[in-house]
Amino acid sequence: xxxxxxxxxxxxxxxxxxxxxxxxxxHHSRKVIxxxxxxxxxxxxxxxxxxxxxxxxxxxxADQYFIGHLHHF
Amino acid sequence: MxxxxxxxxxxxxDRNRVGGFTIYRPEILVRVFGPDTSKSFQxxxxxxxxxxxxxxATADALGVIPDRKLTRQVQSASGHAVEVxxxxxxxxxxxxQDYYHWTTAIGFASVTxxxxxxxxLGHEGxxxxxxxxxxxxxxxxxxxxxxxxxxx
Numbered sequence: 001x002x003x004x005x006x007x008x009x010x011x012x013x014x015x016x017x018x019x020x021x022x023x024x025x026x027h028h029s030r031k032v033i034x035x036x037x038x039x040x041x042x043x044x045x046x047x048x049x050x051x052x053x054x055x056x057x058x059x060x061x062a063d064q065y066f067i068g069h070l071h072h073f
Numbered sequence: 074m075x076x077x078x079x080x081x082x083x084x085x086x087d088r089n090r091v092g093g094f095t096i097y098r099p100e101i102l103v104r105v106f107g108p109d110t111s112k113s114f115q116x117x118x119x120x121x122x123x124x125x126x127x128x129x130a131t132a133d134a135l136g137v138i139p140d141r142k143l144t145r146q147v148q149s150a151s152g153h154a155v156e157v158x159x160x161x162x163x164x165x166x167x168x169x170q171d172y173y174h175w176t177t178a179i180g181f182a183s184v185t186x187x188x189x190x191x192x193x194l195g196h197e198g199x200x201x202x203x204x205x206x207x208x209x210x211x212x213x214x215x216x217x218x219x220x221x222x223x224x225x
Contacts, residue, residue: 005075005215007075007076007077007213008076008077008101010079010102010115012079012080012082013082014084027113029115038130039128039130040130043134054113055102055115056113056115057100058128058192059081062084
């Protein structure tokens with residue numbers, strides 16, 4: 001019988017709190033350990049917490065929807 | 074591999090619907106290996122993107138030196154032209170014991186507020202290697218490797 005695949009579930013994002021910011025999750029994706037305006041600052045802050053393998057994410061601004069993206073020309 | 078969409082919670086404000094609302098996006102966990110180190114990102118799988126793009130700032134953290142002679146112009150949905158520098162990295166998707174791991178060229182973009190500034194997994198370098206099924210009802214993305222996925 002084929003194995004039923006279980007979906008990998010990412011953490012929920014609070015756009016009200018983190019909209020427009022970079023955030024770093026702990027390696028279990030359970031909690032945000034750092035946030036800020038730039039990747040560089042959040043990278044540094046995340047490593048400073050002692051977390052060895054943070055997960056980085058840019059959260060879109062709270063007042064923006066996406067419509068399509070990049071086209072090569 | 075199966076990935077649940079990521080839930081983005083928008084609070085109530087005078088710009089949106091009363092009571093707040095939720096948007097689900099196909100954002101998945103991907104690991105990026107550069108020459109020096111590797112980093113993990115929550116990245117948007119974007120069928121509207123011709124190329125796979127990471128922010129320029131991440132290149133430095135990975136030890137990638139983007140080839141400034143090998144640049145491309147890309148255009149965002151809003152019409153803004155953005156220059157990207159190409160660099161070679163290795164991408165990895167992993168779920169439990171299963172993983173896919175391939176080396177590819179991606180773009181590193183210095184971007185402004187004119188477009189999404191996070192990691193975008195587009196056709197070149199990512200979607201070209203998979204059969205992707207977006208299940209809007211279940212809010213799940215299924216990725217099955219195809220024969221184009223480079224063998225290790």
